[in-house]
Amino acid sequence: MNILILGSGGREHSLAWAIKQNPKCDRLIVAPGNAGIADVAECAQIDILDGAAVVTFAEENAVDFVVIGPEAPLAAGVADACRAAGLLTFGPSAAAAQLEASKAFTKEVCDACGAPTADWARFDQAEAAKAYIRDQGAPIVVKADGLAAGKGVIVAMDLDQALAAVDEMFGGTFGAAGAEVVIEEFMGGEEASLFVLCDGEAVLPIGTAQDHKRVGEGDTGPNTGGMGAYSPAPVLTDAVLRQAMEDIVQPSVAEMMRRGMPYQGVLYAGLMIENGRARLVEYNVRFGDPECQVLMMRLGGQVLDLLQACAEGQLAEARVNWADDHAMTVVMAAKGYPGDYGKGSTIRGLEAIEESSLQTVFHAGTSLQDGRIVASGGRVLNATARGADLAEAQARAYALVDAVDWPEGFCRRDIGWRALP
Numbered sequence: 434m435n436i437l438i439l440g441s442g443g444r445e446h447s448l449a450w451a452i453k454q455n456p457k458c459d460r461l462i463v464a465p466g467n468a469g470i471a472d473v474a475e476c477a478q479i480d481i482l483d484g485a486a487v488v489t490f491a492e493e494n495a496v497d498f499v500v501i502g503p504e505a506p507l508a509a510g511v512a513d514a515c516r517a518a519g520l521l522t523f524g525p526s527a528a529a530a531q532l533e534a535s536k537a538f539t540k541e542v543c544d545a546c547g548a549p550t551a552d553w554a555r556f557d558q559a560e561a562a563k564a565y566i567r568d569q570g571a572p573i574v575v576k577a578d579g580l581a582a583g584k585g586v587i588v589a590m591d592l593d594q595a596l597a598a599v600d601e602m603f604g605g606t607f608g609a610a611g612a613e614v615v616i617e618e619f620m621g622g623e624e625a626s627l628f629v630l631c632d633g634e635a636v637l638p639i640g641t642a643q644d645h646k647r648v649g650e651g652d653t654g655p656n657t658g659g660m661g662a663y664s665p666a667p668v669l670t671d672a673v674l675r676q677a678m679e680d681i682v683q684p685s686v687a688e689m690m691r692r693g694m695p696y697q698g699v700l701y702a703g704l705m706i707e708n709g710r711a712r713l714v715e716y717n718v719r720f721g722d723p724e725c726q727v728l729m730m731r732l733g734g735q736v737l738d739l740l741q742a743c744a745e746g747q748l749a750e751a752r753v754n755w756a757d758d759h760a761m762t763v764v765m766a767a768k769g770y771p772g773d774y775g776k777g778s779t780i781r782g783l784e785a786i787e788e789s790s791l792q793t794v795f796h797a798g799t800s801l802q803d804g805r806i807v808a809s810g811g812r813v814l815n816a817t818a819r820g821a822d823l824a825e826a827q828a829r830a831y832a833l834v835d836a837v838d839w840p841e842g843f844c845r846r847d848i849g850w851r852a853l854p
């Protein structure tokens with residue numbers, strides 16, 4: 434089977450690493466890829482937001498299966514273009530990708546199917562939004578409706594901050610994503626993520642994870658795309674998982690079918706768990722990054738069979754073979770991230786690292802320059818390992834971090850602290 438993966442981050446490196454282990458995988462191509470992905474796959478330069486270009490490339494290269502990593506090509510309809518051309522494709526249609534591309538859309542789906550989530554209202558005028566906020570009081574959450582690269586959410590602890598957020602959003606800080614604003618009840622509790630494959634009808638949970646969004650130790654400082662993650666998430670006990678599937682995921686998937694936009698791909702449910710009960714914070718229509726890295730570490734080569742069953746509509750027969758293990762990934766970022774950071778510094782020591790099914794360093798933002806591996810993004814490497822328990826996975830992940838010689842990088846030293854004694 435010839436496989437094309439779209440994307441260039443740590444998520445896509447881990448997908449390529451796992452898929453490559455499956456004996457069914459013949460040619461593996463990743464577009465555009467990065468310096469680490471180039472070790473396990475061919476990298477190709479195509480515009481992954483252009484459905485026609487992706488289809489042409491896939492046809493010219495006898496690709497049998499297209500796996501779409503990030504949300505932008507999904508929202509742009511690349512999965513639709515691939516399926517229309519008869520290509521087996523993993524990832525939702527543009528219509529179904531509204532579950533990530535529009536917060537108001539997701540809230541309407543929740544209301545229609547009774548999925549528990551924060552109370553909400555939508556506004557396209559600042560004054561009405563502010564009146565609503567004054568009426569509700571703080572804490573309260575202000576969100577730009579559209580895709581804002583994970584930055585369009587302000588959890589306001591007081592009224593002034595909430596009112597300022599409304600001005601900022603209608604003032605155009607988030608571009609078109611902020612033309613409409615969703616205001617939500619603040620939910621307390623502990624956050625965790627649930628990843629579920631859906632083939633339109635059948636659903637199959639394939640793992641849980643928790644990530645650390647803040648840049649600083651103890652979960653302090655500015656928000657990032659994620660500084661590390663671990664799987665499983667202890668807060669998602671069997672009972673909570675069952676409740677989340679029954680109350681949130683299954684009704685949402687059925688509602689999407691009812692709307693004529695069956696959901697096919699991975700549904701990433703961001704959950705808030707309080708008093709043993711989960712409510713939905715948000716959906717994403719792709720794997721999390723860096724959550725994908727820990728899921729792939731735990732699933733290994735079987736992930737190709739699972740993604741294929743999903744794309745073929747055969748998920749009802751699919752099963753996950755669980756090793757009773759734990760995985761952790763530690764993000765190594767360029768100093769300055771998530772603010773301004775330098776690019777082009779050299780990373781040494783990677784060749785000497787012994788990689789195995791227990792431990793590997795995924796590349797997130799690297800490129801090759803004159804035979805050297807250089808940092809080319811904010812989040813650069815993901816030191817990823819598994820173990821019999823989380824402490825063992827953590828020890829292995831930090832041993833990998835310590836083997837990397839990159840003075841221009843940094844990481845948090847406390848990934849997993851909530852789940853460790």
Ligand code: AMP
Nearest residue numbers: 551574586588617618619620703714715
């Ligand atoms: P989102 O992009 O919707 O996931 O929001 C980003 C982050 O904001 C989430 O991961 C939560 O930590 C926080 N958040 C979003 N909505 C709420 C809410 N209604 N109550 C509390 N925290 C929230």
Ligand code: GLY
Nearest residue numbers: 658659721722723
């Ligand atoms: N790590 C959070 C995300 O991928 O959205």
